[in-house]
Amino acid sequence: MESGQFVAGKYRLNKLLGTGGMAEVWSATNTFTERQLAIKFLNRELAKTPDTAARFLKEAKVSARINHPNIIDILDVGQTDDGTLFLVMELLTGFPLEVALRRQRPSMLTYEFVLVMIEVAQALAAAHKSGIVHRDLKPTNVFLHKVRDGVVVPKLLDFGVSKFLEDDVNHALTIAGTVLGSPLYMSPEQARGDSNIDGRTDVFAFGAILFEALCGYRAYEAKNFNALIVKIATTPPKNIDECAPEVPEPLRRVVRACMEPRHDKRIDNFEEIVEMLRAAAPHLEGRGDRLPTPPGVEGTDPDATNALPVMRPSDRPPVASSSGSIPPGASIPTPVSFPPGAVGASLMSSSAPSWQTPNTSYASVTVSTSRKRSPGWLVAGAAITAVGVLVGAGVVWQARGARGTAVSAAARTVDQSTALASARAALPAPPPPSASSEPPVVNVDALPVASSKAPTPNAAKGHLLVSATPGWCNLSIDGAPKGPTPITPMEIAAGPHALRCETSSGKVHTATVQVPSGATAKHRFALDH
Structure with missing residues (x-):
């Protein structure tokens, strides 16, 4: 693929957004409608494997089947002249929830986090009603997408390893004894390689995300992937009541119900979870409670989810220069103090929580440097745009300014049939980013930011x-x-x-x-x- 190339007679490729082991993603323009899109092309070698091609195309089928505002839209599917499979999807602007949870300084308000998770639960309820289990729910697969006027909509991503519940087990993409999913949030039945996976697997992963956010650490931790799999399969999770006794009981009750290790005893209805979260939210509203800050963002991790490999620049249309533009040569704080910019309620205006920034263009976010007027999700002194698309089994997200650089939060999908047998094996190193000289590849620490003056307070x-x-x-x-x-x-x-x-x-x-x-x-x- 190359810039300027036409696909299906109407999509003009603009720039390569990222590559993964399974696919590469380009920004593109529909030349008839001028809509900016993302196109994901399956690796041609992998396309020769029927299961891989089926998993790739499943994303389109799932999106069309569920049709929910909190699930990424797959708009088209097809093949190029040389037979390469591709998906056309909406181009997302924002950050993964993973970045908000692990790099936010100050941390997200607990109330705001619960509101995000209500929408995620609604998306999963719709998926389950359509007979689809996600099977790889994790914070990198929840994208905080900024739409027009600064409103943020959580988007559930990556149904590539999902399961249609009516599929005959012999024809499903899952094989008994195979570990499929990302280990940090998988259920005990997934860790054991059980074949009878249903919606309660997503419920457990949902609870694991809640646990991590509320406690500041994960319900299961181990030195490497295989040890983690054994631990999840054979031991109960850590206790939410011990790690976060200050969290209101109605919210802790949700975590306990979701993380019940016994599959047959676990809550199995996301609509019920939505109502439980709604009942818990008033106990947090107005209290100002914040999620605990993780001790650090660097270190050994048995899942590549938390790594932020390098990424390529965005191709978003140029943004008119303003006081919030990003000058070249600016620097960013160290990773420990790096808060993600325009995510979720970080698009809030000054002085109080909101999911909207007044007078902010669709492609840029200007943030006040005034601590008093900066809500919990704001990046102090940053003005950045992020573009999210799916690459392989994960999400690529980009930040961009006047001479913007970009970073990715690539997630690995783990598929190892020998995980339990080789529990003492060392964790393999994640693959290096693909080599390319144009455009330049930069590290997250080089992400430019700019100071901006605090906005003048508005009366009334x-x-x-x-x-x-x-x-x-x-x-x-x-x-x-x-x-x-x-x-x-x-x-x-x-x-x-x-x-x-x-x-x-x-x-x-x-x-x-x-x-x-x-x-x-x-x-x-x-x-x-």
Whole structure:
């Protein structure tokens, strides 16, 4: 593939975004609609293996089958003239949840994290209703995607190793005795290589993510991959009540229910998990509790998930220069103090939590350097854009400025049938990044940032929180699309605002909300779909 090449007669390739062991991903433009997209091309050698090709194409089938706003959109699938398989998908802007959890300084508000996980649970509920188990749920497969107006929507990625529940076991991509998934968040039944994997496997991984975020360390830890597999398969996880007694009981109850090691005793309904999280959220709202800060971001890790290998520059359209632009030669803090920029509620405006930054373009984020006015997810003094796409079994994310550099959070999918038999084997080193001289490859520590002046405080401002039950709806405020509910408290002008929420079935609900100055107005749509 090369820049300028046309695919399927309408997609013009722009730049190589990244490569992995399974595929390479290019940014592209649909020349008819001018929409910016990402195209993933399967490695032609791997395409000769039927299982690999089937796993690659499964992403498109899963996306079409579930059709949920919190799951990445696969827009097209096809073959090039030389027979290379490709997927066309939406181009994501933001950061993986992994980066927010492990590199955030100061750490994310617990309340905001719970709101993110509610949306992730809703996506998994939709997947399970469609008869699909993800099987590789982890923080790198949750992408905090910034859409128009700064609203952030969590996106669930990488269904390449997912399982259709109605598949006959003899035709499934899983073989009994094979370990499939990333070890840090896998369930005991996955670690044992059981073939009867169902939705409760995703439930356990979901609980493992909650545990890690709330405790600051993982429920299972070991010196290497094989020792970790044995530990998960044979021992119970660490106790959430011991590691985080200060966390409200309703939230700890969710973790306990999800991380029940006995498959037949574990909660099996993500809709119930959504309701449990919603019940827990009010116990955190307004308290200012933050997730514990991990002791460090470097060190030995039996999964490549937490490594940040180098990546290539983004091809996003140039952003007009502003006070928030990134000058060449700027430096970034050390990894321990590196907070991810425009992620989730980091797109919040000043002084209070929100998932929106007023007057911020789609391709850039300007962040205040004022500590007082910087909420928990903001990068102090940074203005960056990130582009997320799938590469192989993981997600590639990019940060870009005027002369932007980029980094990746590539995830490994582990598929070892001999894991239990070779528990004492040493962990293999992750593969080095692919060699290329153009464009240049840089390390995460070279990611440029720029100081920006604190914005002038706006008079007569309040905050607005909008949710819906049951389920979700697409929200517009004063005619401007804001994405699916729930919308965390966003800064907005005090006064009346017209709300419009449209359900997935097309039914429209409207309301007018009065936002008081210096306070938060809340509105919940009661949906009858």
